[in-house]
Amino acid sequence: MARLLATIEHVVKKPIWDCRMCGQCVLHSTGLTCPMTCPKQLRNGPCGGVREDGACEVDPSMTCVWLKAHNRSERMPRTLRKEFDDLRPPVDNRLQDTSSWANLLSGRDRVVPDGWQPDA
Ligand code: SF4
Numbered sequence: 001m002a003r004l005l006a007t008i009e010h011v012v013k014k015p016i017w018d019c020r021m022c023g024q025c026v027l028h029s030t031g032l033t034c035p036m037t038c039p040k041q042l043r044n045g046p047c048g049g050v051r052e053d054g055a056c057e058v059d060p061s062m063t064c065v066w067l068k069a070h071n072r073s074e075r076m077p078r079t080l081r082k083e084f085d086d087l088r089p090p091v092d093n094r095l096q097d098t099s100s101w102a103n104l105l106s107g108r109d110r111v112v113p114d115g116w117q118p119d120a
Pocket residue numbers: 013017018019020021022023024025026027034035036100
């Protein structure tokens with residue numbers, strides 16, 4: 001069942017958001033921009049290497065994912081726009097290729113690494 005759900009999720013989200021199936025979806029807080037498409041897979045904003053024209057320093061053919069995320073989040077409803085500034089925990093690579101929908105329902109996507117305290 002979990003495998004089927006992951007397959008369905010991938011079929012739905014890949015064409016729309018280029019979903020990489022990280023298993024911990026944060027699209028709602030990134031202006032519907034998948035942070036896993038950033039070459040550095042950063043979850044909390046740009047790396048500081050954004051080029052003057054807004055292009056990615058790793059792949060100049062693409063616009064910085066976080067520049068797009070910021071601009072898109074400005075057009076989101078107020079409640080979601082506020083979440084853009086939240087500190088997102090590091091990616092748990094053990095969830096790679098699992099369904100973020102299933103992990104949301106089980107609460108597994110909210111398990112953070114030992115010692116990680118966003119309010120510290
Ligand atoms: S944040 Fe993760 S689950 Fe969500 S679209 Fe990106 S890769 Fe897919």
